[in-house]
Amino acid sequence: MSTFDLSKISVRELNHHLHQLAEAGDIDLLEPRGAHAVACGLTAPLNVSIRGPVGYYCAGMNERATVTVHGNAGTGVAENMMSGEVRVLGNASQSAGATAHGGLLVIQGDASARCGISLKGASIVVGGSVGHMSAFMAQAGTLVICGDAGDALGDSIYEARIYLRGKIASLGADCIEKKMRPEHLAELTQLLTTAGINADPATFRRYGSGRSLYHFHSDHASAY
Amino acid sequence: MENKPQPLSPGLRESATFNRHVIHEIQRAAQTGIYDIRGWGAKRSLPHFDDLVFLGASMSRYPLEGYREKCETGVILGNRFASKPLHLDIPVTIAGMSFGSLSGSAKEALGRGASEVGTSTTTGDGGMTDEERKHSKMLVYQYLPSRYGMNPHDLRRADAIEIVLGQGAKPGGGGMLLGQKISDRVAGMRTLPAGIDQRSACRHPDWTGPDDLEIKIQELREITDWEKPIYIKVGASRTFYDVTLAVKSGADVVVLDGMQGGTGATQDVFIEHVGIPTLPALRQAVEALSELGMHRKVQLIVSGGIRNGADVAKALAMGADAVSIGTAALIALGCNSPQYDAEYQKLGSAAGFYDDYQDGKDPAGITTQNPELAARLDPIEGGHRLANYLRVLTMEAQTIARACGKSHVHNLEPEDLAALTIESAAMAGVPIAGTDWIPGKRGGF
Amino acid sequence: MENQLGSLFVPMLNCLSGRGPDSAGFAVYRDPALEGTVKIVAQHPEVGFEWEGFFKPFGAVSLTVIASHCVAIVPGQPEIVRAKLELENAGVTVMCVGSSMEIFKEKGFPCDVMKVFQLEQAVGSHVIGHTRMATESAVSTAGSHPFSTGSDLCLAHNGSLSNHNSLRRNLRREGITFRTDNDSEVAAGYLSWRLQSGDSLETALEAALRDLDGFFTFAIGTRDGFAVLRDPIACKPAVLAETDEYVAMASEYRSLAHLPGIEEARIWEPEPARIYTWEKLKDTPSASSTAISISLAA
Numbered sequence: 001m002s003t004f005d006l007s008k009i010s011v012r013e014l015n016h017h018l019h020q021l022a023e024a025g026d027i028d029l030l031e032p033r034g035a036h037a038v039a040c041g042l043t044a045p046l047n048v049s050i051r052g053p054v055g056y057y058c059a060g061m062n063e064r065a066t067v068t069v070h071g072n073a074g075t076g077v078a079e080n081m082m083s084g085e086v087r088v089l090g091n092a093s094q095s096a097g098a099t100a101h102g103g104l105l106v107i108q109g110d111a112s113a114r115c116g117i118s119l120k121g122a123s124i125v126v127g128g129s130v131g132h133m134s135a136f137m138a139q140a141g142t143l144v145i146c147g148d149a150g151d152a153l154g155d156s157i158y159e160a161r162i163y164l165r166g167k168i169a170s171l172g173a174d175c176i177e178k179k180m181r182p183e184h185l186a187e188l189t190q191l192l193t194t195a196g197i198n199a200d201p202a203t204f205r206r207y208g209s210g211r212s213l214y215h216f217h218s219d220h221a222s223a224y
Numbered sequence: 225m226e227n228k229p230q231p232l233s234p235g236l237r238e239s240a241t242f243n244r245h246v247i248h249e250i251q252r253a254a255q256t257g258i259y260d261i262r263g264w265g266a267k268r269s270l271p272h273f274d275d276l277v278f279l280g281a282s283m284s285r286y287p288l289e290g291y292r293e294k295c296e297t298g299v300i301l302g303n304r305f306a307s308k309p310l311h312l313d314i315p316v317t318i319a320g321m322s323f324g325s326l327s328g329s330a331k332e333a334l335g336r337g338a339s340e341v342g343t344s345t346t347t348g349d350g351g352m353t354d355e356e357r358k359h360s361k362m363l364v365y366q367y368l369p370s371r372y373g374m375n376p377h378d379l380r381r382a383d384a385i386e387i388v389l390g391q392g393a394k395p396g397g398g399g400m401l402l403g404q405k406i407s408d409r410v411a412g413m414r415t416l417p418a419g420i421d422q423r424s425a426c427r428h429p430d431w432t433g434p435d436d437l438e439i440k441i442q443e444l445r446e447i448t449d450w451e452k453p454i455y456i457k458v459g460a461s462r463t464f465y466d467v468t469l470a471v472k473s474g475a476d477v478v479v480l481d482g483m484q485g486g487t488g489a490t491q492d493v494f495i496e497h498v499g500i501p502t503l504p505a506l507r508q509a510v511e512a513l514s515e516l517g518m519h520r521k522v523q524l525i526v527s528g529g530i531r532n533g534a535d536v537a538k539a540l541a542m543g544a545d546a547v548s549i550g551t552a553a554l555i556a557l558g559c560n561s562p563q564y565d566a567e568y569q570k571l572g573s574a575a576g577f578y579d580d581y582q583d584g585k586d587p588a589g590i591t592t593q594n595p596e597l598a599a600r601l602d603p604i605e606g607g608h609r610l611a612n613y614l615r616v617l618t619m620e621a622q623t624i625a626r627a628c629g630k631s632h633v634h635n636l637e638p639e640d641l642a643a644l645t646i647e648s649a650a651m652a653g654v655p656i657a658g659t660d661w662i663p664g665k666r667g668g669f
Numbered sequence: 670m671e672n673q674l675g676s677l678f679v680p681m682l683n684c685l686s687g688r689g690p691d692s693a694g695f696a697v698y699r700d701p702a703l704e705g706t707v708k709i710v711a712q713h714p715e716v717g718f719e720w721e722g723f724f725k726p727f728g729a730v731s732l733t734v735i736a737s738h739c740v741a742i743v744p745g746q747p748e749i750v751r752a753k754l755e756l757e758n759a760g761v762t763v764m765c766v767g768s769s770m771e772i773f774k775e776k777g778f779p780c781d782v783m784k785v786f787q788l789e790q791a792v793g794s795h796v797i798g799h800t801r802m803a804t805e806s807a808v809s810t811a812g813s814h815p816f817s818t819g820s821d822l823c824l825a826h827n828g829s830l831s832n833h834n835s836l837r838r839n840l841r842r843e844g845i846t847f848r849t850d851n852d853s854e855v856a857a858g859y860l861s862w863r864l865q866s867g868d869s870l871e872t873a874l875e876a877a878l879r880d881l882d883g884f885f886t887f888a889i890g891t892r893d894g895f896a897v898l899r900d901p902i903a904c905k906p907a908v909l910a911e912t913d914e915y916v917a918m919a920s921e922y923r924s925l926a927h928l929p930g931i932e933e934a935r936i937w938e939p940e941p942a943r944i945y946t947w948e949k950l951k952d953t954p955s956a957s958s959t960a961i962s963i964s965l966a967a
Contacts, residue, residue, distance in 0.1 A: 015446045034923030036439050041376055041447030053936070055923050057430070057443040061376040072936055074922055075906065076430035080374055093906070093938060095430035099371040101415070112938055113903055117429040118371055120415040132903070132941065137425055139415045156423060158416060214420040215403060216258055432884065432904035433829065435688035435802050435920075465805050472690065472802055 007031040011038060018042055034074065039067050045084070056093075059086045062103065078105045081122055094131065097124045100141070106195045113150065116143040119160050125195035135162055136172065144191050146199050154207055162207040163188050165199060176210040249492070260492040261400065263325075263581025263591060265393050265484045265528065265551060270501045272484065272529055273538045275648030276641045277657065280627040288626040295622040296632040299546050301523045302384055302453020302476040305445070309453055309476070310362055310384055312546065313342030314618045315633055316536060318610075319481070319527050319550035320366045320386065320457070322348025324401050324410040325488025325581065326554075327598035328355055329606070330590045333557050335359030336607025341614045346386060346548075348488075349399040349424070351413045352378040359607075364455065367444070370399050370424040372414040376447055384477070385444055386455040387437070389466075390426075392485030392502070392528045394494045395459030398424035402489060405584040407593040434469040441474045455479050460505030460528065461498075467512035471522050479548065480509050482528025486551040488591060489582035502528035502539075504651035510543030511653075519543060520634075533620020540621070541636035542652060549617075556613035557606045558588045670914055674699075675791030677928060679783050681917075682798045684924040686779045689800030692813040693782040694774025696823040696890050699793030701769040702742050706730060707750045709741045710764040710771045712810065723759060736785045737810075738764065738773050747820045755846070762811060762848070767821035769793075769892060774813035794949055797890040799825035806850040816857035819864050821892035826853035827920055828905040830883035856881060860889070874898050874944045888918060894948040903941035910934040916947050 004014050006029060018027065018039060027048040032038055032055075039048050040060035050058070053071035062081040069077070072090035081100040088096075091109035098114065100122030107115075107124070113131035116124050119138035129147030136152070138160035148166035155172025161184070162175075171177075188201045238244065249260060281287035288295060303309040318338050323331050325348065332355045338345045344362035347353075351373020357363055365382030367374065379385065390396060401410070401422040411418040431440045441454055456470040457479035470478045482502025487495065506526050513519040526539050527548035539547045560568075565575040567587035573580065581591035589600035625633045628640045642657035643649035649656045650664040670677075674697070682693060702708040711723075720732055720739040727743040727750065734740075743750060751766045764772040773786040779800045783789065788796075799814035806812050815823035830836075833852035836859060841847070845858040859881065863873035870891060877887075877898070886905040889896040897918055899907055910917045910925045912934045919925050922936070939945050 012446065012450070016449065019449060033926035034921060036923070037443040037446040040443055043376070053922055053926070055921055056436075056439045060443050061379070061447050063376060072922065075436070079430050080371065080376075082375055091936070093908075094903075098430040099374065101375065113941070114429065118425065120371070136429075137423070158420075213423065214417070216261075216421045427904075433827075434804065435827070436906070438688055462805065469802070469804065 001026045001028060003028040003030065005030040006033065006035055006038070011035050014038070015040065018044075018046065018048075021046060032071075036074070039065070042067070042084070053090065062086055072109070073107075077107075078103070078122075081105065091128070096126075097122060100124070104191075104194060106197070108197075110147065116141070116160070119143065123191055125191055125197060127195075127197050129166065132169070133172070135160055135175075138162075142187065142191060144188060144195070144204075146197060154209075156213065157207075157209045159209060161187075163191075163201075163204045164207060165204045171207070174210045174213045175207055178206045178208045180204070180206045261402070261489050261582050262492055262495070262579045263486065263488050263490075264495075264579035265486040266496050266499075266501075267579070268496060270484065270529075271503055271645065271647040271651050272501060273503065273535045275503075275645045276538050276643055276652055276654060278534075278537070278541075278624055278628060278640055279642055280624075281629050285629045287629055288631060290623070290626060293626070294631060295626050297618055297622060299523070299634075301525070301546065302455070304453075304476040304522055305474065306384075306451060306453040306476055308383070308451045310344060310364075312344060312362070314614060315540060315544075315546040315621070316530075316614055316617050317343050317364075317525060317546055317548045318345040318553050319485075319548040320346035320348045320364070320388070320391075321550055321554075322350035322399075322401070322488065323353045323356065324348070324350035324405060324414065324593070325591060327589055327592055327601065328353065328409075329598050329601040329603045330554070330557060331356045332359050332603035333601060333606030333610060334553060335363075336603060337553075337556075337610025337614065338362070340607065340611035341618070343614065344383065347382075349388075350401075350410060351375075352382070353413075357381060359603075366457075368399065369426060369428045370414075371429065372399075372416075379444070379452075380448055382452060384453040384455055385448070386457050386479060387441070387444075387475075388457045390459035390461075390481075391457065391487065392459045392481030392483050392499050393487035394490045395461040395499045396426060397490060397494055397498075398426035400424060400489045400582075402582050402584070405582075405593045410593060434473045437469075437473040453477055455525070457481065459483075459485070460500045460502065463500070463505040463508040464512045467509045467524075468516065471513065471516050471518050475522060477523045477525060478509065478513075479525045479527070480505055481548075482506070482526070484529030485527055486554075487581075501651065502526060503648060506539060506542050506544060507651065507653045513543070520545065533617045533622075534624060536617055536621040537624040537633065537636060538641065540633050541640050542638055542654075545634070552613070553610060554590055556610045557590055558601060558609070559586070559590050561588055564588055671794055672792050674793050674796055675788045678791075678796050678798060679780075679789050680927050681919060681924045682779050682783060682800055684926075685800045685920060688920070689802045690778060691803050691808040692774065692776045692801045692810070693779035693799065694772065694801075694813040694815055694825075695783070695786075695788060695796055695798035696765070696770050696772045696815045696817075697788070697791050697793045697796040698769045698821070698890065698892070699771065699791065706742050706744050707747050707766060708768055708771070709743060709750065709754065709766050710738055710773070711741065711754075712738045712762045712764055713760055714810070715760070718761075723757075723761060727753070735773070735787060737775065738786065740771055765817035765821075765823065767817075767819075767892070770817070770821040770823060770890065772815060772817055772823060774815070775810055776808055776813070795890070795895060797823055797825055797888050797895060799888075804829045805852065809849065812849045812851045812854070814853055815888075815890065816851075816854050818857040818861040818889075821890075822860070822864070823890040824853070824857040824860060825888045825890075826856055827886045827907075828884035828900070830856060830881055830885065832882040836880070852883070856885070856887065870896060870946065871944055878942055886920070891946075891948075894946065896944060896946040897939050898944055899939055899941050901942040907939050908936065909939060909945075910936050 024045045029050045034055045036055040042065040046065045048067045055074040059067040066085045078086040079098040083103045087106045092111045094112040096111045097105040099118040108127040110128035115130040115134040119141040121140040125144040132150035135154040139158040151169045152172035154175030299312045301310040339361040345360045346364040364384040368388045453476040455477040456475040460482045483499035523545040526544040564587035586592040589597045730742045814825040830852040833855040
């Protein structure tokens with residue numbers, strides 16, 4: 001177990017150390033106090049515990065590492081993650097999991113606006129609710145919302161899948177409710193289990209692209 | 225101001241307001257119900273570098289002899305914060321153009337040509353291909369609102385990172401690629417279904433505004449351990465403020481693209497009517513840098529209608545550190561070549577006029593994903609042609625610089641220039657030839 | 670907590686210097702002027718400016734000079750005093766007119782600005798502060814935030830308005846005056862106009878949501894507290910921390926991290942297009958009074 005204290009070293013020094021590590025190992029980060037870019041760009045299968053709230057872009061572009069934030073996370077947590085796991089035990093600010101390609105992001109509390117924006121294949125599971133414009137232009141991957149969704153859910157969505165249990169404020173352009181088939185239930189069950197969230201998959205609804213914006217056409221000019 | 229075509233026969237009088245092009249466009253809109261999308265940059269006549277001339281040596285200034293008396297052309301980009309700045313042999317780089325809007329052979333040719341003469345190429349709105357990384361000695365990796373294909377592995381094997389806010393053809397607009405060019409490979413790289421029309425965001429997904437950009441830049445530096453220069457690219461618009469903010473956000477290099485800058489696919493109205501020409505944008509950018517005391521410390525690369533060594537020299541004289549070429553590079557590779565004129569005609573165009581890059585039917589094999597067409601471009605021969613063109617650009621610029629008595633192209637300065645028109649004088653901040661007059665309010669932007 | 674107001678606030682602003690290095694300012698609410706008197710804060714760029722002479726025609730009861738600013742207490746009513754000040758020249762900039770609010774702002778790095786105006790020692794009920802990265806107007810003292818919009822009213826802004834030029838023209842026709850090209854000053858002027866027309870703060874902010882276009886997080890200081898408003902797209906950040914002792918707001922959590930009891934505080938983000946207001950409870954015993962404390966945007 002290696003311990004780093006961000007009240008004593010800079011984020012640069014921390015990330016520099018972490019980038020040198022190649023093997024698995026446990027890392028404890030103390031006193032993050034909302035610092036930005038903490039544990040971003042990791043490539044080794046480290047197990048990082050951050051003992052407090054972080055600022056923007058925590059675990060940005062994460063690869064293979066498991067990062068747990070014992071607190072809230074600021075804008076863009078796990079943005080562009082490629083693989084591995086990021087867990088936020090508190091709430092996440094906007095653009096959580098933005099444009100992430102792979103891996104799993106779990107937010108136990110609420111996520112804010114634009115959760116999963118431009119998603120490119122990762123899985124995001126939110127124990128609470130998400131804000132407006134979540135899954136905006138989401139291209140691939142899965143967003144699971146155990147609470148409610150804000151306005152314009154899945155606006156301009158491509159092939160990403162959304163599972164929602166609670167209320168929806170409004171649907172975005174070309175986002176429609178879809179039938180839950182056995183393979184979807186299976187996927188959802190597996191995600192909830194891996195996320196460690198206790199929720200009955202049968203109470204969720206599925207949303208996805210209506211695929212009507214896939215070709216420019218004057219008939220849907222009003223969608224713009 | 226449209227170029228007025230010659231009347232076909234006496235008695236036929238064309239309207240300057242509703243000319244043939246405008247009439248055609250209204251008819252097309254009525255037929256299809258969708259805006260016109262095309263490639264290339266602003267096609268209309270604009271005040272540009274042609275309106276400026278150099279004051280060559282005479283009695284008060286002495287020229288340098290060609291060949292023996294050196295005129296250096298090397299440029300260092302990105303030494304403000306990065307530990308590994310780029311060292312270019314010539315002050316001309318290849319601008320960002322995506323694999324997707326260009327064929328794989330075209331990207332490879334660009335890489336080969338640029339590497340042959342010691343300069344960089346830039347990826348585009350589709351990510352980095354292995355071929356491009358392999359063939360390009362110096363590769364700048366674009367970081368765009370869409371984030372197609374973005375990943376830390378490519379970020380780390382890039383030589384510089386270019387955060388794109390916009391481009392000259394469409395400042396404020398997002399990327400666009402139509403279904404006919406979303407081949408399986410392109411689709412795979414961009415995580416999109418093949419064959420659909422790509423919609424792209426115009427804002428970055430996880431930051432808005434220069435104060436948040438500063439934090440984003442820090443993150444990118446952290447991920448790459450502070451090695452790579454960070455460029456910020458803007459389309460020419462409110463350039464003075466944009467450049468000021470780029471510097472304050474922490475950029476190493478600013479890339480400025482005027483409205484003449486090309487695109488693979490954008491709405492025609494956007495290309496022609498949004499953004500300002502390269503000339504006034506360049507002047508504003510240099511003023512902003514000078515006011516901050518950052519001229520030459522944050523380097524400036526300018527693009528948008530760079531065509532010959534005179535343009536290069538004029539851009540440098542006005543204060544740029546380097547220029548970037550896009551459209552010109554494609555033409556050097558063979559775009560709009562007369563050898564394909566018959567095929568251009570079949571497409572409803574002609575050699576020298578073709579701008580329908582969005583269709584993906586380019587007979588020259590450059591702006592297409594069609595494998596048969598793309599095969600027509602031999603990347604080695606294309607690379608060689610580009611290298612030839614880049615050498616000519618450099619030699620022409622050196623010739624002019626020597627004639628002005630400069631031993632380094634960077635020693636060209638605004639006072640080496642004179643303007644031929646009132647607009648260009650006002651835009652470039654250069655006096656009208658034979659006078660001291662620079663029209664317009666000094667101090668306003 | 671009132672005794673620690675300044676010392677708690679200084680690190681909040683320091684933290685945000687990176688995203689706003691051009692200039693800084695703050696509005697602190699303290700030492701209310703007595704009934705029948707008005708508090709003025711004015712600024713002059715010249716060191717050693719003759720403040721006594723300037724305020725003589727107003728019959729100043731007290732004058733306190735802090736660097737380039739002067740806090741004066743004069744007898745009268747705010748609107749009349751304000752109108753009289755507007756006739757003055759002499760290169761003096763009026764920062765604010767009211768009863769308890771004092772605005773100090775200057776070009777320069779935030780920690781320097783705060784030191785010069787002795788913010789660390791400030792004692793008061795609440796403070797709004799701001800660090801600036803100028804987007805489209807010049808870096809100047811007048812262009813710094815917060816802007817005063819009326820008696821004991823101020824506004825700080827993070828973001829960029831897109832229709833401020835048209836708004837400014839309309840507001841000028843309504844009699845509002847502007848000193849800068851700054852979009853934030855237009856937002857402040859807009860608010861003044863609505864309040865002068867008889868709107869409550871809530872109604873004025875609702876109107877602002879309709880009429881102001883662009884991106885914004887606003888922090889508005891009022892005599893008894895503050896308000897926060899984000900535009901409907903809500904790209905610009907805002908974080909709130911609430912405990913039994915205080916309410917604090919900032920553009921980044923980092924800015925709040927040092928506040929006492931922050932680990933137990935309720936941390937949340939305001940919804941877009943929703944008006945939030947906080948008011949100090951009056952008539953509470955001093956020992957456990959809820960001091961509405963700190964507010965900030967950058």
